[in-house]
Amino acid sequence: MGELIKIVDSLENKISKLLHKLEVLNNANMELEKELLRIKSSQENASKTVSEWEEKYNSLKLASSMLGSNTNKTEAKLKINTLIRELDHCIAQLSE
Numbered sequence: 001m002g003e004l005i006k007i008v009d010s011l012e013n014k015i016s017k018l019l020h021k022l023e024v025l026n027n028a029n030m031e032l033e034k035e036l037l038r039i040k041s042s043q044e045n046a047s048k049t050v051s052e053w054e055e056k057y058n059s060l061k062l063a064s065s066m067l068g069s070n071t072n073k074t075e076a077k078l079k080i081n082t083l084i085r086e087l088d089h090c091i092a093q094l095s096e
Contacts (some may be wrong), residue, residue, distance in 0.1 A: 062075075
């Protein structure tokens with residue numbers, strides 16, 4: 001009977017240790033999930049910033065080509081043609 005009590009006590013002790021480890025791991029998991037969300041948010045902000053800077057760069061490049069830069073005149077003409085086509089499309093949709 002004494003052996004059985006030792007075995008039960010040992011099992012209770014092991015279960016208690018496992019439950020404690022489970023709690024510690026759950027806490028660590030929650031912290032990692034929070035950190036992942038922070039990192040994703042930071043990455044989204046960085047992507048938005050990069051996108052904004054790319055738009056500004058393209059606008060500046062277009063403005064530079066419109067001011068007479070020979071290197072980008074063709075690109076400026078293509079952009080203007082695209083904008084005109086988009087305007088024509090919008091006008092057509094409005095007139096329907």
